[in-house]
Amino acid sequence: MAxxxxxxxxxxxxxxxxxxxxxxxxxxxxxxEMARRLDAMRVEKYQGLTRRSGKRTIWNGVVREDHAALVPTFHRT
Ligand code: SF4
Incomplete structure (x- = not known):
């Protein structure tokens, strides 16, 4: 969570x-477009999720689980 x-x-x-x-x-x-930018910034989670279609960026159909995000965390409020 962020x-x-x-x-x-x-x-x-x-x-x-x-x-x-x-x-x-x-x-x-x-x-x-955010995923493309994060891919360009070498954020591993977003590597290879999009492709170019003309002047646009579109998803390529790859869906990736972020196992680290599934680990429970506890926050103080
Ligand atoms: S369902 Fe459509 S609007 Fe929602 S994230 Fe996927 S491509 Fe984007």
Missing amino acids: ETQIEWTDATWNPVAGCSIISAGCTNCYAM
Whole structure:
């Protein structure tokens, strides 16, 4: 779990990376471009999850579990 600047939550948890485009609602998915940027930054979790399609970045269908994120952690509030 990580703290976030997202206004409607205090923390995010991403135990899975990657996806597949499933509908027209995915057209402007921010996560595809974010995954490409993290891949370029050599973040292992995001390596090889996207491909180029014209000028866009899209998921390539690979989905990867983040086993470290599945280990329970306890936070003080
Ligand atoms: S993460 Fe992006 S591509 Fe995957 S279902 Fe959500 S909007 Fe669609």
